[in-house]
Amino acid sequence: MSATLTDKRRAVRDPHWLRGLMIGGTLLAAGLLLLLPLAVIFIEAFRDGWRGYLESFNDPYAWQAIRLTIIAAAVAVPLNLVFGLVASWAIAKFDFFGKSFLISLIDLPFAVSPVISGLVYVLMFGLQGWLGPWLSANNLQIIFAAPGIILATVFVTFPFVARELIPLMQEQGSEEEQAALSLGASGWQTFWRVTLPNVKWALLYGVILCNARAMGEFGAVAVVSGHIRGKTNTLPLHIELLYNEYNSRAAFAMASLLALLGVATLAVKTIIEWRLRQVQLASLEPSTVEPS
Numbered sequence: 001m002s003a004t005l006t007d008k009r010r011a012v013r014d015p016h017w018l019r020g021l022m023i024g025g026t027l028l029a030a031g032l033l034l035l036l037p038l039a040v041i042f043i044e045a046f047r048d049g050w051r052g053y054l055e056s057f058n059d060p061y062a063w064q065a066i067r068l069t070i071i072a073a074a075v076a077v078p079l080n081l082v083f084g085l086v087a088s089w090a091i092a093k094f095d096f097f098g099k100s101f102l103i104s105l106i107d108l109p110f111a112v113s114p115v116i117s118g119l120v121y122v123l124m125f126g127l128q129g130w131l132g133p134w135l136s137a138n139n140l141q142i143i144f145a146a147p148g149i150i151l152a153t154v155f156v157t158f159p160f161v162a163r164e165l166i167p168l169m170q171e172q173g174s175e176e177e178q179a180a181l182s183l184g185a186s187g188w189q190t191f192w193r194v195t196l197p198n199v200k201w202a203l204l205y206g207v208i209l210c211n212a213r214a215m216g217e218f219g220a221v222a223v224v225s226g227h228i229r230g231k232t233n234t235l236p237l238h239i240e241l242l243y244n245e246y247n248s249r250a251a252f253a254m255a256s257l258l259a260l261l262g263v264a265t266l267a268v269k270t271i272i273e274w275r276l277r278q279v280q281l282a283s284l285e286p287s288t289v290e291p292s
Helices: 003-012 016-045 049-058 060-093 099-111 114-125 132-137 146-156 159-172 175-182 187-216 219-225 235-244 248-284
Strands: none
Touching: 016 248, 049 060, 049 248, 060 099, 060 146, 060 159, 060 187, 060 235, 060 248, 099 159, 114 146, 114 219, 146 187, 146 219, 159 187, 175 187, 187 248, 219 235, 235 248
């Protein structure tokens, strides 16, 4: 009998009190660290009722922060979607010089602190940076303006789509694409009718995660924004400003928007994961067609 099977049987024979203690401890930790803070956000946001909650959105600075957050996400997510598709297709379907280096670059935002990435943009595009004098001479502003916020958002969300697609495409191989090409399909036809349908759920999963990170990013955006109220504050930065001004009700009301985004992201993520499991199980089922 293998060691793995022995370990599994031993785990099944664990006493009920031990299993209950482990499960209960896990649920308690999840409740204290995840559910309780989430509940506190909504309790504080609605402390003065619906009227007080809605009054928090009368601030024009709040709407500017929401608008800028949506703009940054609306630019960053499509850019990373296109890059993720192209990069994952190239990495999974072809062998080329520098492939390992490209994979390392894709993972770079996971290894670098967002604050450091924002500082790099300041050193590049700031007034005293490498390109600062040229940008100033041509009346172009990147740092402390919307372009810098978009660049920082693109950087921190860079890996999400590609990292969801690369393992799936590598697992699927290129046999179906080669078959389509051998039957006379063009490159675009192969992509739209073979490659994209096979990865659509993983692609949607990556886009959802990318959008959630784009709208909730704080560190990199805080460095390049300059905290200019009514101009360069995104929603997370506006929440910090309200909290520092002891305007707790408005701060928690704004935070509830990001919390709702997180809950919606979790719900969509769960649905997509369930759908992916169904697709994988369907692909593993033996064909029911009897051989002639």
